Amino acid sequence: MTKFLLPLGGFIAIFAFLFIGLGLNPREVPSPFIGKAAPTFELGNLHRPDSRFGTQDMAGKVWLLNVWASWCVACRDEHPLLVDLAKQDTIPIVGLNYKDKQDQALAWLKQFGNPYRVAVMDADGRIGIDFGVYGVPETFLIDKKGIIRFKHIGPITKKAWEEKMLPLVRELQKS
Amino acid sequence: MKRMIASVLFSWAVATGVAGANDQKELDAVGKARAVALAAELRCLVCQNQTIADSHAELAVDLRRQIHVQIAGGKSDAEIVDFMVTRYGDFVLYRPPFKATTAFLWLGPALFVLVGVIVLLRFLRTRRTRAQSDVPLTEAQRKMAAELLAGATPRESQ
Amino acid sequence: MIPEIGQFALILALLLSIVQGVLPLAGAARGNPVWMGVARPASRGQFLFVALAFGCLAYSFVTNDFSVLNVANNSNSGLPVPYRFAATWGSHEGSMLLWVFMLTGWSAAVSIASRSLPEEMVARVLGVMGLIGTGFLLFMLLTSNPFDRLFPAAQDGRDMNPLLQDPGMVIHPPMLYMGYVGFSVAFSFAIAALLGGKLDSTWARWSRPWTTLAWCFLTIGIMLGSWWAYYELGWGGWWFWDPVENASFMPWIVGTALIHSLAVTERRGAFKSWTVLLAITAFSLSLLGTFLVRSGVLTSVHAFATDPKRGVFILIFLAIVTGGSLVLFAVRAPKVGLGGKFEIVSRESLLLGNNVLLAAACGSVLLGTLYPLFLDALQLGKISVGPPYFDSVFAPLMAPAIFLMGVGPLARWKEARIPDLAMRLRWAAVIAVVSAILVPLIAGEWTLMKSFGYLLAFWVFAASLTSIRERLLVGTQLEWSRLGQLPRGYWGMIAAHVGIGVFIIGVTTVKSYEVERDVRMDIGDTVAVGGYDLKFEGTEEVAGPNYSAARGTVVVSRNGKAVRTLHPEKRFYPVQQSTMTEAAIDSGLFGDLYVSLGEPVGDRAWSVRVYSKPFITWIWGGCVLMALGGFLALTDRRYRASLAQRSALPAHAASPS
Known part of the structure; x- marks a missing residue:
């Protein structure tokens, strides 16, 4: 009587999904931007507020957009790595200072070092919303045509950088 | 749903109080109701499992303000939902859109009932004929039954 | 010392659960009465040991033993004693212990109330329960030991989640x-x-x-x-x-x-x-x-x-x-x-x-x-x-x-037969339809959704009344004396079904007629909600046992006469650094007035949320009726009679009441 096996079959199917589910992170939301043009912005420079900086200034370059804030504790974890990258001149990094105060942000950079080619102020978080930022830090990898190629949520670890991001950066820089 | 009204209004109060952002126009009753309904269907991404109407998180406050601003700017509900989906993906929608991957989600319940009712009716019908063996049969019926049941396993009944 | 006793008791309970899970089942399969006989004492023993472990954990919580990791993570010396006791099951580990405690409790209850059952059946039932217990005890001891120690002991605990510090929780x-x-x-x-x-x-x-x-x-x-x-x-x-x-x-x-x-x-x-x-x-x-x-x-x-x-x-x-x-x-x-x-x-x-x-x-x-x-x-x-x-x-x-x-x-x-059922239920259907149309009309605007909810609820009520009426009918005469003779199982069913109806009334009415106001209120401001005027008289600082709070005073009046004073609070729990909203609710049979404090706006003003929630208590009232129906069915004569037979209880157990 196969019909009596149906409940078992149903259970096995659910079980398989639950088992796979154990290895997934339900809180990580993939960005719908991958492969799409990065939203454009023009914001005041953190160090010189009267001068503006926009996405078009990075056209033709492969660059990182790093969303950070002085109130963000996890940002300190990834900061040394960013400073290293800047020293080695691997890739230009633009800092999007998210919902922060200028004096605090500047003090923070003074204390931990400034890896940013340019840091811009997104005081009310409006540009953050355009980029779909939901946690800080977040880092976007943008190619020469202004297309978002990769998004890292949370602090960038050495492992994540070397295994996932760096190869992609090299490839994009070649093309 | 309406419980969300409070939360949305409340967050505006905070937003204006804290950020001093006075760029917000008061919405009329219809606009408020729309803002509430929208906020109640959108998921707060930083929270564990809450709508942006429920959540105290800063991002939720910002997004509620976005809804407000866009309604005041004359955007339609669909446009506002689009705005959210392009930025955060389908994940923000507590009412998943109907598409190939969610077809089973939306049709599943109806399918369950349909299959359940069909199986139930077939079961009731076959069961009645099978349970007929309860009743004393005439010789002719017995023969007929035996022929009908040939091949099938005879079932005990109480 | 006490936590170690608890831990040891858990290990003994595990061993007993294995015995309970293996021997009786094997005994039932082989027809060995001695092995089957192990089931009852093993399940009771297992219950005692788990109860002992539970007691040890509760003791550690109540006495603030912060050398136990679980206590240090989920309690605090400032926590009132009842909550310290409740913190025993506030964490993952503790709640697993509560789970096993109840499992063994059910198992021991089965071992006591199963005297009229065949030995084989008892052995198998308790055996299966023993195996379930084994699984959970192993789970606790291997992955979530509630008695893990913390060296060095913490000065004080990290406190119970303030959300859980509540009698309901x-x-x-x-x-x-x-x-x-x-x-x-x-x-x-x-x-x-x-x-x-x-x-x-x-x-x-x-x-x-x-x-x-x-x-x-x-x-x-x-x-x-x-x-x-x-x-x-x-x-x-x-x-x-x-x-x-x-x-x-x-x-x-x-x-x-x-x-x-x-x-x-x-x-x-x-x-x-x-x-x-x-x-x-x-x-x-x-x-x-x-x-x-x-x-x-x-x-x-x-x-x-x-x-x-x-x-x-x-x-x-x-x-x-x-x-x-x-x-x-x-x-x-x-x-x-x-x-x-x-x-x-x-x-x-x-x-x-x-x-x-x-x-x-x-x-x-x-x-x-x-x-x-x-x-x-x-x-x-x-x-x-x-x-x-x-x-x-x-x-x-x-x-x-x-x-x-x-x-x-x-x-x-x-x-x-369907025609027969339709005949008997025709008045119930008429009552349901008429009420479904009238109630929303009387209450204000008529919509299909409201009507549909009331239709279902009144259908349940009217059909239940029809059922009772038929039970009382002798010929064409209603025999009221029969009311007391209907079995409790029947009344239990009616109560549970009516409970569903009550629940639907609550849900429909709240969804349809609730009113919310979110207002900035300065001292002396009033807001009108659901026929009441609420006057905000400011907040004062009060100190709780483990929190400080802003306690608002809201005077509720109807037609100019003060009827109640509500005190919504905004509490701050310093240990967990979290803020809790303690709503003040004037609860009534026909609706709640719900006031909660938002945030302070300016010097003395607050954003205040006021809700009128008509019939919301019916939602929970309906659930209580359902559960009461279940309990009523359990006291039905047939269960009492079999209980009386089994344990030779006094005859009153079988007398009608």
């Missing part, structure tokens, strides 16, 4: 777990019957009271959770379709189906394999809920701190328990007889129809809860399934079930 988990775990009895009876090959109406009669009892606890548990969310979260919502809520609701739906299916199996010997399947499913869903809450595969507002290792363990356990029983089901169920004959329209078929609808409803909740996981696992993207989905899917599934609920009690066993 103190009794919610024990009630809920009593329900969850109680289904293990129905499950064990089902497995025992499958193992013994004796799937008959006697089996149904034995497992019925246990199932009803578990269902009552689960009903109360869910109700308390909902009530707690209502007054503690500060939004005035009462159900959020959160995965954790769904995890408790699914076993309830299946348990409801099981109660009805068991009734048919007992009375008519029918649906036996279906009933067994429901018993297996109800308990499996309880385990699934445990997995969902504790493994972190789904995000939820209420989830415990999660750990993949625990997830793997529970999942394997779930595979053994559910997979194993479904294999057994597939092997044994085909040999089960059909039972009594009945027609396509009969009380049997109506009950089965309702079962199908309940199963579909449970399937839909499961589908919605797990669908994000399905898509994620198949790498088809991440989605969220929330209240808008469940609201639009669940109500249409329940509506026909509630219609059948009115018809079922009037239908005859074996064969009913």
Whole structure:
């Protein structure tokens, strides 16, 4: 009587999904931007507020957009790595200072070092919303045509950088 | 749903109080109701499992303000939902859109009932004929039954 | 020292549970009465040791022993004593201990109340329960030991989550777990019957009271959770379709189906394999809920701190328990007889129809809860399934079930006729339709949705009255003296069904007529809500035992006369650095006035949320009625009589009352 096996079959199917589910992170939301043009912005420079900086200034370059804030504790974890990258001149990094105060942000950079080619102020978080930022830090990898190629949520670890991001950066820089 | 009204209004109060952002126009009753309904269907991404109407998180406050601003700017509900989906993906929608991957989600319940009712009716019908063996049969019926049941396993009944 | 005693008691309980799980089952298979006889003492011993462990943990909490990791993480010396005691089950580890405590409690109760059962059956039932206990004790000792020490001991604890510091939350988990775990009895009876090959109406009669009892606890548990969310979260919502809520609701739906299916199996010997399947499913869903809450595969507002290792363990356990029983089901169920004959329209078929609808409803909740996981696992993207989905899917599934609920009690066993049923229920239908049209009209604006809710509720009431009336009818004469002679089982059913109606009235009225005001209130400001005027008289600082609070004073008046003073609070708990909103609620039979403080705006003004929630208490009142119906059915004469027979109790137990 196969019909009596149906409940078992149903259970096995659910079980398989639950088992796979154990290895997934339900809180990580993939960005719908991958492969799409990065939203454009023009914001005041953190160090010189009267001068503006926009996405078009990075056209033709492969660059990182790093969303950070002085109130963000996890940002300190990834900061040394960013400073290293800047020293080695691997890739230009633009800092999007998210919902922060200028004096605090500047003090923070003074204390931990400034890896940013340019840091811009997104005081009310409006540009953050355009980029779909939901946690800080977040880092976007943008190619020469202004297309978002990769998004890292949370602090960038050495492992994540070397295994996932760096190869992609090299490839994009070649093309 | 309406419980969300409070939360949305409340967050505006905070937003204006804290950020001093006075760029917000008061919405009329219809606009408020729309803002509430929208906020109640959108998921707060930083929270564990809450709508942006429920959540105290800063991002939720910002997004509620976005809804407000866009309604005041004359955007339609669909446009506002689009705005959210392009930025955060389908994940923000507590009412998943109907598409190939969610077809089973939306049709599943109806399918369950349909299959359940069909199986139930077939079961009731076959069961009645099978349970007929309860009743004393005439010789002719017995023969007929035996022929009908040939091949099938005879079932005990109480 | 005390924690070590607790730990040791747990280990002994584990050993006993293995004995209880192995010997009686082997004894029943080989017909060895000595081995079978081990079941009762082993289960009682296991209960005592787990109770001892529970007592040790509670002692550590109450005496602030911060050298125990669990205590240091979940309690604080500033916490009032009742909450320190409740903190025993406030954490993942502690709640597992509570779970096992209840499991062994149920098991010991079965060992005591099973004197009239055949030894073989008792051995098998307790054996299965022993195996379940083994699984959970192993889980605790291997992955979540509540007695782990902390060296060096903490100065003070990190405190209990302030959300849980509430009387409702103190009794919610024990009630809920009593329900969850109680289904293990129905499950064990089902497995025992499958193992013994004796799937008959006697089996149904034995497992019925246990199932009803578990269902009552689960009903109360869910109700308390909902009530707690209502007054503690500060939004005035009462159900959020959160995965954790769904995890408790699914076993309830299946348990409801099981109660009805068991009734048919007992009375008519029918649906036996279906009933067994429901018993297996109800308990499996309880385990699934445990997995969902504790493994972190789904995000939820209420989830415990999660750990993949625990997830793997529970999942394997779930595979053994559910997979194993479904294999057994597939092997044994085909040999089960059909039972009594009945027609396509009969009380049997109506009950089965309702079962199908309940199963579909449970399937839909499961589908919605797990669908994000399905898509994620198949790498088809991440989605969220929330209240808008469940609201639009669940109500249409329940509506026909509630219609059948009115018809079922009037239908005859074996064969009913639709014209006859329609005749008998015509007045009930008229009353329901007229009330459904009139009530919204009287209350204000008429809409189809409001009317539909009231239609279902009044249908249940009117059909229940019709059923009672028919029971009292002798010829054409109403015989009121019969009122007292109707069995309590019958009254239990009526109470539970009316409870559903009361629940629907509450939900419909709240959804349709609630009023919210969110206002900035300075001292002396008033706001009018639901016929009342509320005057804000400012806030003052007050100190609680482990928090400080801004306590507002709101004077409620009607027609210029002050009727009540409400004190909503905004509490700050320094240890956990969190702020809690303590709503002030003027609760009444016909509605609540709900006031909660938002944030301070300016110097003395606050943003204040005021809700008028008409009939909201009916939601929980309906649940209480359902549970009372279950308890009433349990005191039915037939159970009391068998109890009296068994233990030779005084004769009053069988006297009508």
